[in-house]
Amino acid sequence: MKSTTNNLAVFGAEPVFDTIRSCSNLVRPDIETFLKYFVGSTRTDWRVYLEHKLSELHDTKYCVMFCNGLWALIHSIKATACAGKHEVIIPAMTYRRLDDAVAWTGFTPHFCDIDKKMLGVTVNTIAPCINEHTALILVPQPIVNVCDMSYLCHFAKHHNIPIIFDSVEVGFGQSNGKMVGGFGEAEVFSVHASKLLNGFEGGYVTTNNFRVYAALREIAEFEMHEAHIAMTLASLEDLSDQIGCNKTKYATYVKNLDMIPGITQVKYSEKQLRSFKSILVKLNELWPISREQTIDLMHKENMLVRPYYYPPLTWKKHSYAVVKEKAYLVADQITMEYLLLPSGECVSHRDVQDICELLLFIQEHGDEIKKRLESD
Amino acid sequence: MRLKKDSKVIETAFREIFSRQWYTNQGPMAQKLEVYMQETHGVKHAIAIANEKIARLIIERLDEAFSGDIYSTDHGAIVLTDNEQIANKIRNIRSSYGAPVKVNVPITGNGRMSEAQAVLILLEHHINHME
16 A cells, blocks of 8 residues: 555555546446346336335335436425425535525525534524425435434424425435335435436435325326336345445444544444445544545545535525525535545445555645645 | 337347446447437537436526427437537536536536436437447
8 A cells, every 4th residue: 555655646656546436326236137127028017116116115105206316306396395485495515406406496495504413404403494485394314314304394394384305315214213215295315326226317206195196196207217217126126235235334434434533434323224325524623634635635546535515505606596594604614524435336345445544544644745735 | 219128139238338337327328329419410419318308498497599409219308409508508407517518507407318218219220339
């Protein structure tokens, strides 16, 4: 591995990896299983079958497939938001297109702050944004952590405001012992190749609300492509194996990162079901170089780390109306602190160890690295 | 013309996609499809989109008049235009990630065509996806 800073790719040496290790899941289902669903059968109702399987997975009554997660979300907003009101509360720090998703529907995004520990919304961060114009609360799950969904639903019900969850980053998991998928008026998931289930592209909505289900069922022209249905079914068959593999890699990260000062890993709950898909760390005050310098250095080593939901949506220039609060103390403070590390099918256990070794090297040689980066 | 689902050609194509892990969007097959459509229809720009409905919604969001056409199939749609500015805007609204030229657009979305969709359209036009 690296012995001096001269061995770092950012200073001209060979990278650790020949090919990119990314944060995208890119799980590979079995080709024969895919072909069985796509070409090996005369059955024409695989969509219905897939919706049934996903309803079972999430323990919900209904599931509706869409051509992708964004359009699943857009139609869920339309199906659930209060008529006659125009604001949808979303967090300042989240998936980069969430505000655009709201804008596609004609509603106005109203940004709320996030919680420092949850890294997503809580009742306390949403409450200041509730007003007479609030049509919907849209809660995207943070990465690794899962929101207190029961409490959020109780809060929404108390205010008589519908609530939906963008649970793409949970994929498969529990909140307070109940499967994610059945909370609120609806929950939205994605089966893009980078997500937990690989359908090439696609999305779905789960709900226990018949009215919402009927409204979504009526929507034509956004149906999931048959090849994507087959791919998702194949991916679903491997899900428990995938989660087992994810958990082992996660454990390797935990074991190695716990020994590196300056890095705090965001840990998965040990009491609730989780997919262990993503690896999220915080670079704290003991980390010797900035997050942006860390990203640049690791990219040169073909480790495609990514900042956590950066920049905040409140930093964007919008061409449509949005509502902002006076300040976003937490989002603005933590936006430069968190990093997603490589994970997924293309990252082996050996790769995880190499990534952790590099991070340890950066910690041990931080002053010299910082000096060289800033003088170049 | 819709390719028969039991075609050996489809099976071969997907074995190739799996072996190369071409799962993400706007990959080699979508790019090949766009080049083929540009040449076949005699236009400067062809932009592969997930389906016709999304193509029309994207065009509605352009902040200028659209000049061009939409070629639609069972597996997706391709927007055809000679206008470079419009083409770049459509690509950025379709998905700013992976758009070769970044331009300001009023909104972004997801209109990506998958490699699976692209290869099926190529095969329906009897294009050898690996040449």
